[in-house]
Structure formats: structure tokens, C-alpha cells
Amino acid sequence: MVSGMTSPAATAIAEAHHRDWARILATVVCLTHDLDTAEDAVQDAFASALKAWERDGIPTNPAAWLTTVARNKALDGLRRNQALARKLPLLIGVDDDGQEFEDDDGPIPDERLRLVFTCCHPALSLEARVALTLRLICGLTTGEIARLFLIPEATMAARITRAKKKIGAAGIPYRVPAQHELGERLPAVLAVVFLLFTEGHTATTSEALIRPELCSLAIELGGILVELMPDEAEVLGLAALLRLTDARRPARLDDDGSLVLLEEQDRSAWDQNAIRSGIALVERALRKTDRHRPGPYALQAAIAAIHAEARSFDETDWDQVLAFYDVLRSVYPSPVVAVGRAIAVGMLDGPRAGLAELDLLAGDSRLARYHHLPAARGYLLQRSGQAGEAARAYRDALALTSNAVERVHLERRVAELQTGGHASRDGRSGPDLAVP
Secondary structure: OOOOOOOHHHHHHHHHHHHHHHHHHHHHHHHHOOHHHHHHHHHHHHHHHHHHHHHHOOOOOHHHHHHHHHHHHHHHHHHHOHHHHHHHHHHHOEOOOOOEOOOOOOOOOOHHHHHHHHHOOOOOOHHHHHHHHHHHOOOOOHHHHHHHHOOOHHHHHHHHHHHHHHHHHHOOOOOOOOHHHHHHHHHHHHHHHHHHHHHHHOOOOOOOOOOHHHHHHHHHHHHHHHHHOOOOHHHHHHHHHHHHHHOOHHHOEOOOOOEOOHHHOOHHHOOHHHHHHHHHHHHHHHHHOOOOOOOHHHHHHHHHHHHHHOOOHHHOOHHHHHHHHHHHHHHOOOHHHHHHHHHHHHHHHOHHHHHHHHHOOOOOHHHOOOOHHHHHHHHHHHHOOOHHHHHHHHHHHHHOOOOHHHHHHHHHHHHHHHOOOOOOOOOOOOOOOOOO
């Protein structure tokens, strides 16, 4: 919305958008009980902020300023419609003394998480409710969401539009679900939090590798979910996965801002507190599934825990990693999981075995836009000494990558291979193996 602007006001607006969009929207939805109306009001508030802040200066509390303006714009819109104006006291909530009161929080203690649960309405398909929530509540662009779903942006735009139209046509109410309704909505909520973190961990289109505000929000929401549903194995698994993956954030970039992959990361820089809490959550999640097969988040967290516990890359227990991938593939037969499993095969049985597994995925159209597939091929080809083929694979990955840090990394791999580089252990030669 404000990309390309460089004034202090524009920078402050961009920061507020990343940090406070969900919270502001949640506040306005409580006023309007309508997501479209609330979204329009919040967008108008951000649009108004640029001119006002450049003229009057950046307010001391940008989020409060934006929330007030968005609420006022929403109220103005409601008052312009006479039918809605008559309902206004009901919408804002006025007690017998004429004072505004807050909606009952219900079973969910955080307004952002309440809004996520509210938007993940079961009348929509799982993919539609996840995509719509990521767009409206989390503020991701349609292109970013499309990348997470591995589909074209136009397809995702149409999917979100259809979801909005279905909501309007069916008169689906936006209300905070009751306690007994949370379980039905939980799979979509977990997917929203996971994909929000995924975009934060490696940004789709950015000069930076990481969007820390998205990672932090996802981890925070995951922690609230644990408090809300402490006996749900997949809630515990997701919270563990996010903490264990984010624990490596301090070591993912070197002093020059270049990508450092798992193989050569300084493990002493990993966040040990996050690792300890993540491992404890994994253990709780797996105990909850003693009588049942673990779910995908618990299994991915277990894989992340194996990497976190290894004292060095060479000491990674690849037998365990592959065993967990085999179970994960059976409960969640995703092509992305298959890529991760192929890498584990390559580390355990040699790069040619891993390449054979990747060859089985070559015709899967769902991976046509997934740059980690050719990057994985490049990594294994380089380890097997096939420099020319590796360079071609890295170029294929480069064509699918928009993140500036990843692009520099892949360009460096191609250049090194073209100038006589060999299979190496330089830490910048393959996919981030710790991310399932």
C-alpha cells in the first residue's frame, strides 16, 4: 500500500500496517460486526494517515490514531445508511446509562485470535477460509497468499472474491464462535497461523529474508492457542514447530546479510530458551497422541526438534528424520513434504538416492512454482559432483524466486559452479533443511 515511499510518515505507516493491522481491524469489526465494512474503514484510515502525518507530524501512538480514525470512518458509513443507523446502538453496544461497552470476549482472550476464529467460518471451504483470513485479518497480499498455496495469483484472487461473495449471498454472520464451536474451526486457524509464520520466515517479495513482525505474531498466537487448548496435540505441535524454527533466526544471516543455511549455521547463536520450550511442547504433543497417529504439525515439530538437538550438522540423526517424514507423508501426503523427505533420503543414502526421489516429483504441477524443488536438486547435484546440472537447477530456482536475499544466494551458487566450483560444505549450497 505504501511500498516505494521513503518519507518518515510513509515509513511509520508501513510499520504500523505490518505491526497493528490485525489489532485495528479486530477493534473496528467489534463495532461494525461486518468484515467488509471494517476493512474499508481501516484501509481509508491508513490512506488518510499519509497526508495527515506529513502535514502534522507522526503521532506519538500511531496505532491509536489509526484506530480512532478507522472507528470514526466506520461510524460515518453506518450513519449514512438510515437502516443501519437505526441499528447503531446495537452494533456499538450501549448499556442502560448510554455508555459504550465492549463485546464479551467469550472463550478467546485475544482480539486478534478472536477475529481469526471468527473469519474461519465453516460455511466456507478450508482453503477459502484460510486464504480469506490471511488476506483480511493478517494483511498478506493476494500474491503472497498465492505463493503459500503454490497457485497462480489470479487463481487466488478469484478464490478470495468467491469467498466474499458467498459470505454476502448466504448472509453468513460474523460473530465470535462459542466454546463448543472452536474445535470445528481449529484446523483452519492452525493453518492460518502456520502460513503466517511461513511468510514471515522467508518473505515472498522483499529485500529482507525475514519479516520478524509476522514471525512474532504467529508465535504469540500459537502461545495463546496453547493456553486456550492445552490438551490439543496439534496446537502443541504447531507452537513447538514455530518456536524451534524461529530459534535459528539469529544464525540465518551472516554479518553481510547473506543467507547462511543449516549446514554451516553457528548453533551457539540459536535461541536455546526457544529450543527448550519447543522441545517440551513436542514431547507434550507426542504424549497426547500415544493412542493415535500424530498430526502433521506435531510430526514437523519432531523433525525440527531433531535438528535443534543435534550438536552439529554431521551429528544429525537422519534415520529419525526420515522415519518421521515417512509417517508425515502417510498422514499428510503433501508434495512439499515429499521434497523434504527426498532431501532426508539424500542425506542418509547419498545424493543420487535423493535425486531419484526428486525425479518422482518432477511432473507434479503443484510444485511448478515451488522454488525449493529445483534448489533441492541443485544441492544434491552439487554434492554428487555434477556442477553443470547443479547450476542449471539453481537457475531454475532463481527464476521462481522473488526474495532478494534468496536471489543473491542462488546467483552466487550459479557463479561459483560456472567458474569451476565443486560440491562443497560452505553452508550456502542447499535448501534450509530444518524447515519441513
